[in-house]
Amino acid sequence: MTSATAPTAPVASAAPAALGASGDRVPESTSTRTVDRALDLLAQVCAAPSISLSExxxxxxxxxSTALRLLRTLERSQFVTRAADGNYTAGTRLIHLGVTALSRESVVPLAAPALHRLVGTSGETAYVSIPGPAGTxxxxxxxxxxHPVRHAxxxxxxxxxxxxxxxAALSGRLRGEQYVAVRSAVEPEVTAIAAPIRGHAGIVGALSLVGPTHRMDDSTIPLYGAAIALEAAGLTRALGGATPAEV
Amino acid sequence: MTSATAPTAPVASAAPAALGASGDRVPESTSTRTVDRALDLLAQVCAAPSISLSExxxxxxxxxSTALRLLRTLERSQFVTRAADGNYTAGTRLIHLGVTALSRESVVPLAAPALHRLVGTSGETAYVSIPGPAGTxxxxxxxxxxHPVRHAxxxxxxxxxxxxxxxAALSGRLRGEQYVAVRSAVEPEVTAIAAPIRGHAGIVGALSLVGPTHRMDDSTIPLYGAAIALEAAGLTRALGGATPAEV
DNA sequence: TGTCAGTATGTCACCGGACGAAAACGTACT
DNA sequence: AGTACGTTTTCGTCCGGTGACATACTGACA
Known part of the structure; x- marks a missing residue:
């Protein structure tokens, strides 16, 4: 028990750094309102499949009129696109920057073979996840x-x-286990099992399987969980991270 | 020959719309300098793995001092992240917006099985591409x-x-063929073969195989090209586009 | 037909937000 | 110690961003 507690604590202390954002410590008084507004508009455009100026x-x-002017700026530099019906959608330049930035998160392309193997083992949908904005x-x-009926x-x-x-996997809150399973957290009747992927500086991502709860029960969860943990450990080694046995 | 010329012309007229950007027609006088500058800084941060303030x-x-103020704004809203060494990298919010926007380009996730099949057929690296910013x-x-030696x-x-x-595939410039092959265009000794994917409104993407020129020769190119065209036609049907036979 | 509500676009007087030169600070090196 | 360079702060200035208002257009309804 004592030895089980000690390994968890250093992992937990590393995880907040992975989830923390440098943005928290920037003095607010130096912010630029105009840019804040434009970025907020950009986020609104991305949050919907398509959106009108007034919405x-x-x-x-x-x-x-302020929104129009700022959206025009975003449009001119191709961060948003305006269709013939007047609605805005995300533009090619935003996609380009996003894809470039994502491809630099080396865990994401590296995880592709592991995702395929997990699908092969379980038949459920496999995901790789990374820290998102604002602690998500x-x-x-x-x-x-x-499966014919599978996670969308x-x-x-x-x-x-x-x-x-x-x-929990991204935060390193595994309670001494190698994976964590949660039912109906994001949507009802959906169960997710996840395990963290570690790099040099701590947790950089998570592998997960997501599927309907009726197929993810007490008999399948330990099996799938072990497979996820195994794949995550492989990725951790590939990224030079410390596997739980080495922590 | 005449019938071969007629089908090409309507396709070519549809393609510029796919590549054109609505940003071209936005009055420049209504642009917002401050936002333009911030977006340019964001693009600079994304163009490098990591970059210092002064660079x-x-x-x-x-x-x-202007760059610092704008970068601080980007940092506060998590479009960029600043590491302990002072260097900036793309932030989680940009990645999020980019991934969200990319996942809305339905051709990209839809192409995954086709990419796998193309790799299975050829052993070469398979890509799905979409129109990028500024006519790229x-x-x-x-x-x-x-292959042990394959495209990075x-x-x-x-x-x-x-x-x-x-x-050429994204522009619809196929010269009456179903695919196009180009050697050493982007890098020496690399050959790419590509075919367009069409949606309701015209070309929305392209499938391609990329590999070393010594393996992509006069005997393999027609074989791989036909496979790419076949997969692209399948995706075109799935997206409700007009296949060449229907144009 | 007219009326109304909502959306989109353009205008321009105004003021405060964005600017950037200069100073101060921090770090590494000799 | 001095030097060089990158980073951060300061603050007077001005011009860039603002938004209330006007206008045009569209669709729904009586």
């Missing part, structure tokens, strides 16, 4: 399950770290 | 080839549409 202005709580977890990549795509979605399996 | 300011041609093509997803990852990279196979 965007409403959600960002800006006068319409971001589903960054997936391989779909093979969550790529691009953020979830809270509290109360979710992926969140 | 970022240099590349954006801004005074250091963006490599948006990949499945690595199986280009995901997140943009290439010119002129003179490249993917660019």
């Amino acid at each position: 965007c202005a409403r959600r960002a709580d800006l006068p319409t 977890a971001l589903y960054a990549g997936m391989v779909e399950g093979t 795509g969550w790529v691009g979605r953020t979830i809270p770290v509290d109360g979710t399996a992926v969140g | 970022c300011a240099r590349r954006a041609d801004l005074p250091t 093509a963006l490599y948006a997803g990949m499945v690595e080839g199986t 990852g280009w995901v997140g990279r943009t290439i010119p549409v002129d003179g490249t196979a993917v660019g």
Whole structure:
């Protein structure tokens, strides 16, 4: 028990650094309102499949003429695109920057073979997740399950770290186990099992399987959990991280 | 010959719309300098694995104090992250927005099985590409080839549409063929074969195989090209686009 | 037909937000 | 110690960003 407590504590202390954002410590007085507003509008455009000027202005709580001017700026530099019907969607330049930044998160492409193996083992949908903005977890990549009824795509979605399996894995809150399983955290009748992937500086991502609760029960969870933990350990070794046995 | 020319012309007229950006027609006088500057700094941060304040300011041609203020704004809203060594990298919020926007480009996740099949057929690295910013093509997803010596990852990279196979495919410039192959366009001794994927409104993406020229020769190119065209036609049907036979 | 509500776009007087030169600070090196 | 360079802070200044208002357009309804 004592030895089990000691290994957990250093992992937990490393995890907040992985989830913490440098943005918290930036003096607010030096912020630039105009840019804040434009970025908020950009986020609003991305949060919807397609959005009108007035709805965007409403959600960002800006006068319409202000929103139009800022959205025009975003449009000119191709961070948003405006369709013929007047609605805005994310632009090619934002996608480019996002894909470039994502491909630099080396855990995401590295996890692809492991995701395929997990799907092969379980038939459930497999995900790799990374820390998201404002202390969330971001589903960054997936391989779909093979069952006729399977989990639908969550790529691009953020979830809270509290109360979710992926969140717990990213935070290192495994309670002495190698994986964590949570039922009905994000959606009813959906169970997720997750394990963390560690790099030099601590936890950098998580592998997870997500599927309907009726297939993820007391007989399958330990089996799938062990497979996820095994794959996560392999990725951890590949990234030069410390596996639990070495912590 | 005449019938072969007629089908090409309507396709070519549809393709510029796919590559054009609505940003071209936005009045420049309504742009917001401050936001333009911040977005340029964001792009500079994404263009490098990691970058210092002074280098970022240099590349954006801004005074250091101005760059610091704008980067602090980007940092506060988690579009960039500043490490302990002072260098900036892309932040979680940018990744989130980028992944969300990318996952809304339905061609990218839809292409995953096709990419795997192409790798299975050829052993070469397979990509799905979409229109990028400023008339470029963006490599948006990949499945690595199986050869010991294979093409390294280009995901997140943009290439010119002129003179490249993917660019030609995205532009619809196939010269009556179903695929296009180009040698040494982006890098020496690398050959790419590509075919367009069409949606309702025209070309939305391209499938491609990329590999060393010594393995992509006159005997393999027609075989791989036909496989790519077949997969692209399947995706086109899935997206409700018009296949060449229907144009 | 007219009326109304909502959306999108343009205008311009105004003021405060963004600017950047200069100073101060921190670090590494000789 | 001095030097060089990158980073951060300061603050007077001005011009860039603002938003209330006007206008045009569209769709729904009586």
